[in-house]
Amino acid sequence: MTYQLIPRDRVTHVTEPRWLNEVEQRHWRSYIAGSLRLYERLDRELREGHGLSMPEYEILVRLSEAPDRRIRMAELAESAHQSRSRLSHTVSRLQRAKLVSRDTCPEDRRGVFAVLTPEGMTRLREAAETHVRGVREHLVDVIDDTDFAVLGRLLQEVGDKLGTPT
Numbered sequence: 001m002t003y004q005l006i007p008r009d010r011v012t013h014v015t016e017p018r019w020l021n022e023v024e025q026r027h028w029r030s031y032i033a034g035s036l037r038l039y040e041r042l043d044r045e046l047r048e049g050h051g052l053s054m055p056e057y058e059i060l061v062r063l064s065e066a067p068d069r070r071i072r073m074a075e076l077a078e079s080a081h082q083s084r085s086r087l088s089h090t091v092s093r094l095q096r097a098k099l100v101s102r103d104t105c106p107e108d109r110r111g112v113f114a115v116l117t118p119e120g121m122t123r124l125r126e127a128a129e130t131h132v133r134g135v136r137e138h139l140v141d142v143i144d145d146t147d148f149a150v151l152g153r154l155l156q157e158v159g160d161k162l163g164t165p166t
Contacts, residue, residue: 038138045134050127055090057131060124063116070115099123
């Protein structure tokens with residue numbers, strides 16, 4: 001990719017980025033490194049122990065919490081923070097493993113439900129023990145309760161500001 005510089009006298013509005021200072025940069029990089037390592041570790045533990053990825057696990061959790069263990073695919077995509085396309089592929093993998101099934105919506109023939117199967121519920125129960133143990137070991141027990149509460153509040157604020165994923 002090449003970039004063409006526009007002479008300053010032809011630019012009507014130039015705003016300089018607010019660069020991060022040294023401390024902000026250090027905290028930002030720590031956040032990136034720590035959150036990626038945490039996600040990768042939790043994902044690896046689920047894959048090795050239960051043959052599930054983190055996104056697959058999240059879908060099973062969302063379905064387990066839904067009435068009748070079923071959710072419309074569009075709603076599931078939003079709640080699991082996945083694009084509809086990615087969700088469709090993930091649900092297809094779960095369907096092949098007989099952990100999830102699809103069902104048509106009687107009120108809207110175009111609508112499709114993802115439904116947690118009994119096999120899916122069993123796998124989720126097994127994987128949940130591994131996942132919760134990992135979350136506790138790698139995050140909750142690493143920081144004190146006050147910092148954990150602050151972390152939760154701050155990430156909620158960030159999530160609220162950014163809104164619903166597209």
